[in-house]
Amino acid sequence: MLQEQYKVVEAFRKDGHTYFHFDDQFKIPTGRGLCALTVYEEFNMRCTREYLELHVKAFEVILNSNPVKLTVLAKINQNLKERLQLALFPDHIYKLASVVFFDETESPYNYDYAYNAKKIENWKASGGMLDFFLKTPLKDLIPYLKLPKGSADQYFQVATAVDNLHLTDLREVLSKKE
Amino acid sequence: MCWLAGDDPLKVEAFSKMPLIEYFLMLDKKITEVKKQIAKRT
Secondary structure: OOOOOOOEEEEEEEOOEEEEEEOOOOOOEHHHHHHHHHHHHHHHHOOOHHHHHHHHHHHHHHHOOOOOOHHHHHHHHHHHHHHHHOOOOHHHHHHHHHHHOEEOOOOOOOOOHHHHHHHHHHHHHHOOHHHHHOOOOHHHHOHHHOOOOOOHHHHHHHHHHHHHHHHHHHHHHHHHHO | OOOOOOOOHHHHHHHHHOEHHHHHHHHHHHHHHHHHHHHHHO
16 A cells, blocks of 8 residues: 555556556655665666676686786776766666566565566567657656667667677686686 | 664664655764764764
């Protein structure tokens, strides 16, 4: 039962689920709101926590190698620098959307990480969701979600390719360790 | 949230349902109190 102070409205329907969001995105419950801030932090860093964990592990592997491969170290550092200059990655949009939009089975007060990982996978599998999210109230929360009209698809393709390249570099370092 | 709730599960649940802005106001108040206590001890 939702408290009277909150107003929830239907956002969209997808694959048999009805998704809702809070009418006022700036008046949301603490449980869900703190998760939104965590995602926002990832936005600011242009790295997911998973990426940073991989980066730190790879950095340690290189430091512990003999001789220390400075060129590889410089490359992964350059990758991190490059990320800071990019606008955003598709994963960030999916994550933020998963906090903002909840289905009829979820609690509006809290955020279930395991359930939402599956929700994101389903959205990705459906296709066309990124473009859709850019037309929702999500764009009001993050000013740099406003990409030039018609260029969103192209931008996301490039961002995904860059993300994959960076991840490949990190995984290559880590695979040599094992 | 657990720190502010004194690890009381009922309080944690209540906090998770209150508006985020109200939660931050409470947190700010609590931090101000703790800072005052620390200042008194030192």
